Amino acid sequence: MTLKASLFSGLKDKRVPCRTRGCKNTWTFTGEDQLRWMREGKTDPPERMCPECYAKYNELEDREVPCANEACKGTWTWSKAARLAALKRGQTEPPHGVLCKACRERSKVVERLEVPCRVRGCSNTWVWTAEERMAADGGQGTASPPVRMCDECYGRWRDLADRQEPCRVSGCEGTWMWTRGMQLEAGRKGVTSPPRRLCAACGEVLDGLEDKEQPCRVRGCKGTWVWTRLAQVEAKRAGDGGPPHRMCDACYERMKGLEDRQQPCRIKGCKNTWAWTRTMQLEGSLRGRTAAPRRMCDECAAAVTRLVDRDAPCKHEGCGGTWNWTAEMQLSAERAGRGNEPPRRMCAACEKFLEEVRPVSLACSSCGKEILWTTQGQLMARLGKWVRPSLCADCRKAMSPADVEGQGQS
Numbered sequence: 001m002t003l004k005a006s007l008f009s010g011l012k013d014k015r016v017p018c019r020t021r022g023c024k025n026t027w028t029f030t031g032e033d034q035l036r037w038m039r040e041g042k043t044d045p046p047e048r049m050c051p052e053c054y055a056k057y058n059e060l061e062d063r064e065v066p067c068a069n070e071a072c073k074g075t076w077t078w079s080k081a082a083r084l085a086a087l088k089r090g091q092t093e094p095p096h097g098v099l100c101k102a103c104r105e106r107s108k109v110v111e112r113l114e115v116p117c118r119v120r121g122c123s124n125t126w127v128w129t130a131e132e133r134m135a136a137d138g139g140q141g142t143a144s145p146p147v148r149m150c151d152e153c154y155g156r157w158r159d160l161a162d163r164q165e166p167c168r169v170s171g172c173e174g175t176w177m178w179t180r181g182m183q184l185e186a187g188r189k190g191v192t193s194p195p196r197r198l199c200a201a202c203g204e205v206l207d208g209l210e211d212k213e214q215p216c217r218v219r220g221c222k223g224t225w226v227w228t229r230l231a232q233v234e235a236k237r238a239g240d241g242g243p244p245h246r247m248c249d250a251c252y253e254r255m256k257g258l259e260d261r262q263q264p265c266r267i268k269g270c271k272n273t274w275a276w277t278r279t280m281q282l283e284g285s286l287r288g289r290t291a292a293p294r295r296m297c298d299e300c301a302a303a304v305t306r307l308v309d310r311d312a313p314c315k316h317e318g319c320g321g322t323w324n325w326t327a328e329m330q331l332s333a334e335r336a337g338r339g340n341e342p343p344r345r346m347c348a349a350c351e352k353f354l355e356e357v358r359p360v361s362l363a364c365s366s367c368g369k370e371i372l373w374t375t376q377g378q379l380m381a382r383l384g385k386w387v388r389p390s391l392c393a394d395c396r397k398a399m400s401p402a403d404v405e406g407q408g409q410s
């Protein structure tokens, strides 16, 4: 065995990683190659490409790419090796923002710029590098910086995910997207829960609507309240679609100062009460009434419907007239324990007669003294019960009872 052979036998083929960045392949460093390599005094393995990369590399050519500075006509060289590495990352187009050599040199005198973070509520900055500024306007300072987040915000933004949030309209199943950007801004303001928003469908309905003035639900009030677009959308979702019955602000304020008040039943003899509600009080006050109305309790209101008005005879003997004994009067009598016999009362005709006539002054037919003919006496005379008096009380007394029959008292 020669020396050479023995040396060969000591070196095994080695798999060495491909030099192309991002390539996971290897190439074979043969024993023979290793030996030659050692003879040249080198220790580290050479930087080589895997066969695949090498084949690709040979297909590629250096490419001249226009300078990122739009005002510059220069180019920079996108080398085969760089192109290959880019290909390994799946990129077929040259990177953005690369300057030509001349511009790169000049960018060394352009100052970098600190730009406020785009996230509202964040006071951090991010650095607009000299190279980027050169690319934007050739270092003239004419271009405004791009809208960008600071590193901190970007880090947070990356960890966030867009979220579907429920529509704020009750009864709606729809959702809206709370984007990462919105979450980030909310977080900067210390807000962790999503805002109350409409889903797209509800938003569309809302857009087609207008706030509407609605009359106050309190009878007699001329005030109005605003039925908002949002409330209208909610009403539509709830199914009925009509405006609710609501008070105007003024009524609401007045109502707050009121309380329901128990009032006595208007039926005499009844001990029950009825509730004079705040709404009733408010409605009354709008009509200028401050006192509670006279009302029946629920029980009496029900009982009175079972009774009917009755004609009751006039209390005056000989009068065929009647008066109306109302259901309510009957109920009152019942409640007071007076049974169902009508009280003694005169008819309307008798009442009217008494109101219209005046006492009349007459002269005694015997002594000539003045006699007063009362209104009651006149009524009794009209009913045929008494006669018009002709004697004064003294003369009457002096006569025999038989002579004064039918004269009545005066």
Ligand SMILES: [Zn+2]
Residues within 6 Å of the ligand: 018, 019, 020, 023, 024, 025, 049, 050, 051, 052, 053, 054
């Ligand atoms: Zn490779």
Ligand SMILES: [Zn+2]
Residues within 6 Å of the ligand: 067, 068, 069, 072, 073, 074, 075, 099, 100, 101, 102, 103, 104
């Ligand atoms: Zn350039």
Ligand SMILES: [Zn+2]
Residues within 6 Å of the ligand: 117, 118, 119, 122, 123, 124, 149, 150, 151, 152, 153, 154
């Ligand atoms: Zn920020």
Ligand SMILES: [Zn+2]
Residues within 6 Å of the ligand: 167, 168, 169, 172, 173, 174, 175, 198, 199, 200, 201, 202, 203
């Ligand atoms: Zn909705």
Ligand SMILES: [Zn+2]
Residues within 6 Å of the ligand: 216, 217, 218, 221, 222, 223, 224, 247, 248, 249, 250, 251, 252
């Ligand atoms: Zn009102």
Ligand SMILES: [Zn+2]
Residues within 6 Å of the ligand: 265, 266, 267, 270, 271, 272, 296, 297, 298, 299, 300, 301
């Ligand atoms: Zn009652």
Ligand SMILES: [Zn+2]
Residues within 6 Å of the ligand: 314, 315, 316, 319, 320, 321, 322, 346, 347, 348, 349, 350
């Ligand atoms: Zn009568």
Ligand SMILES: [Zn+2]
Residues within 6 Å of the ligand: 364, 365, 366, 367, 368, 369, 391, 392, 393, 394, 395, 396
């Ligand atoms: Zn007389």
